[in-house]
Amino acid sequence: MLKSIYQFLIVFSVSLSMVACGDKTVINEQSDIQEGLWHLDSLVAFQFEIEDTTSIYQVQYNVRYAVDYPYYNLFLKYYLEDSAGEMLSSELQELVLFDKKTGEPLGEGLGDLFDRGVPVFEDQKFPYAGVYNFKVKQFMRMENLPGILSFGLKVQKPEAE
Numbered sequence: 150m151l152k153s154i155y156q157f158l159i160v161f162s163v164s165l166s167m168v169a170c171g172d173k174t175v176i177n178e179q180s181d182i183q184e185g186l187w188h189l190d191s192l193v194a195f196q197f198e199i200e201d202t203t204s205i206y207q208v209q210y211n212v213r214y215a216v217d218y219p220y221y222n223l224f225l226k227y228y229l230e231d232s233a234g235e236m237l238s239s240e241l242q243e244l245v246l247f248d249k250k251t252g253e254p255l256g257e258g259l260g261d262l263f264d265r266g267v268p269v270f271e272d273q274k275f276p277y278a279g280v281y282n283f284k285v286k287q288f289m290r291m292e293n294l295p296g297i298l299s300f301g302l303k304v305q306k307p308e309a310e
Contacts, residue, residue: 173308175199179211179301186293187300192284195302199275204306208270210285211301214246216254216261218296221247224288227269232280241288242269262298269302 176197199206212223223244229237244267247254256265275281283302287294 173306175206175304175306177211177301177303177305179213179299181299182297185215185298186295187287187297189287189290189292189294192286193300194285195283196280197283197302197304198278198280200278201306202275202278205272205274206270206304207268207307208273209303210244210267210269211299211303212244212246212256212265212267212297213299213301214254214263214265215296215298216258216263218246220289221245221249221252223297225285226288228282228284230282230284231277232282234282237276237281266303 176195178195180193180195182191182193214223223246224241225244226239226241228239231237244265245255246263246265254263254265256263258264285300285302287297
């Protein structure tokens with residue numbers, strides 16, 4: 150019995166390392182929103198490193214929200230900075246979380262929690278190798294925005310590369 154568990158662990162470890170070698174994900178992190186209330190002044194911040202400046206990258210938000218979120222959309226503003234703190238880009242964006250006509254939540258979920266991936270940039274090139282900081286704040290003009298449980302960022306090379 151112990152031998153079969155040991156063999157399973159070896160096969161699992163080898164399989165995992167093979168998958169990790171082909172992984173094109175630079176970052177895939179979630180940041181929990183305290184008590185499901187996103188304060189107007191709170192920034193959600195991510196840091197990642199780009200090594201290959203010749204590749205293009207897909208950048209996406211990952212939002213976990215409750216079905217009792219009071220709006221169909223989420224306005225937010227992002228700030229992309231280099232390692233020296235120089236602002237590379239910043240923009241106000243709208244993320245649609247519920248179908249405007251039916252009110253059905255978009256994304257994948259179970260019960261009253263849903264996850265939605267929303268593209269930020271498609272075919273993004275980074276100007277130079279190094280560390281980048283990506284910050285996001287809610288722009289709904291509510292002191293404490295209820296119903297957003299976590300907010301994430303995913304940066305990866307496309308599968309075709």
